Amino acid sequence: MDTAKHCRAAESFVREFMHRFWSNDFAYFEKVLAADFVWIAAQEDQYRLDRDESVDLYRNICQSTPEVVLVDESYEAIASEGGVTVVTGWYYGINNPEMGSAFGSRQRLTVILRDLVGDQPFEIVHLHMSNPVTISRKGEYFPVGFSREAYRYVRMLASQYxxxxxxxxxxxxxxxxxxxxxxxxxxxxxxxxxxxxxxxxxxxxxxxxxxxxxxxxxxxxxxxxxxxxxxxxxxxxxxxxxxxxxxxxxxxxxxxxxxxxxxxxxxxxxxxxxxxxxxxxxxxxxxxxxxxxxx
Structure with missing residues (x-):
């Protein structure tokens, strides 16, 4: 196996997964999870040791979080052995305030993939996301947790109003x-x-x-x-x-x-x-x- 090529494929898979994740693509999320999937999300109460519970959590996220665009991102496969690949990375996501809420956050993540054979090259065994997201609803002040970077991006997008x-x-x-x-x-x-x-x-x-x-x-x-x-x-x-x-x-x-x-x-x-x-x-x-x- 060409390890370098395999790692690039894993990075591309994680990139697509995160874009679909923040596009609220529920069907895709459910499709790529392994039976033994474990998810540690960014909020204090968002850790799930069961696949079904993870699916329920994501369903709630889809219902409460606006669609997000990833405007800056980086992913790197740091290990690949025995049919398992580890990808780490980060991204910066924003949304258009016309949707009724303002969102901006930079998050880090670690994803553990298991090799598959067929049209789907990997399944996700573990997802760890850090740095809680902060959302300001329409009519609210920006929360204290907003970084200057997030504020700058949202100001730029708010011009769309x-x-x-x-x-x-x-x-x-x-x-x-x-x-x-x-x-x-x-x-x-x-x-x-x-x-x-x-x-x-x-x-x-x-x-x-x-x-x-x-x-x-x-x-x-x-x-x-x-x-x-x-x-x-x-x-x-x-x-x-x-x-x-x-x-x-x-x-x-x-x-x-x-x-x-x-x-x-x-x-x-x-x-x-x-x-x-x-x-x-x-x-x-x-x-x-x-x-x-x-x-």
Whole structure:
């Protein structure tokens, strides 16, 4: 067995599991649990030594917790032997306050997997999650437990309350989709078409990226490089060489645009966090269309 390949598969499995976990995918959660599954969750009273009790606990979580988007995450298989693999990691999850509650938390986890044969490569034997989540319901003050990091992300997302405009796009096949600003992570040119990468799906629009980008608000979207336009709400981190977005996407920054892109990110983050806005110019007016991208 190729151990390195096996470990990468285990990391991918845990990544998918956590995304489905916070998407309230109850059927998937129940499907991947081993018969002897044990769960130690983050809250003091959330430890379950029985599979059925764990399923009941997750059912309650699905009913009480809004769907969460993981905007930053890392997983690493630290041991694999005798058909058992241990994966550790962390993630940062947020939700859109339009859903009626504000959520933001960074959690650590340890997952023990048992090898299977067939379409499902692993089953989960043990799940340990630490760092309790903190949720503020609509109408409540932010609880003391909110970290500055959580507060910053929620402030950025809370801008969606006053920014309710929707964006209508038509796919190549003719179907029309209405998207919220928060739904779109980034746009990517695909010859005469545009790939619209959203949180839960990717659409291929009939229009070229130059024309389509005019529909998107200039105080949310910015050009990283020629053919790539990102949503400031989904920028996780950046440096002189690249911008990293929700879902592990990394877009290289051309050398000649590096300073300009970083300045634009700082400008838009301050506008969003501070609740301000820019004049309603379209994206085509933000940058010099004749500027080369450095390639």
């Amino acid at each position: 006053s920014d309710r405009e929707s964006i209508e796009v038509r796919e190549i096949g003719g179907a029309t989709h209405v998207l919220r600003t928060f739904d779109v992570v980034y746009l990517e040119a695909d010859r005469q078409y545009t790939m619209i990468h959203c949180l839960s799906k990717t659409l291929r629009a009939r229009q070229g990226i130059g024309e389509l980008s005019k529909k998107f608000p200039a105080d949310r979207f910015f050009e990283v490089r020629r053919g790539s336009i990102a949503n400031i709400l989904h920028v996780i981190s950046w440096d002189a060489d690249s911008v990293r977005l929700t879902g592990g996407v990394e877009i290289p920054i051309p050398v000649r645009r590096s300073m300009k892109v970083r300045e634009k990110i700082e400008q838009l983050r301050q506008l969003v966090i501070g609740g301000g806005g820019v004049s309603q110019r379209n994206l085509g007016q933000l940058d010099d269309p004749c500027e080369t991208d450095g390639r």
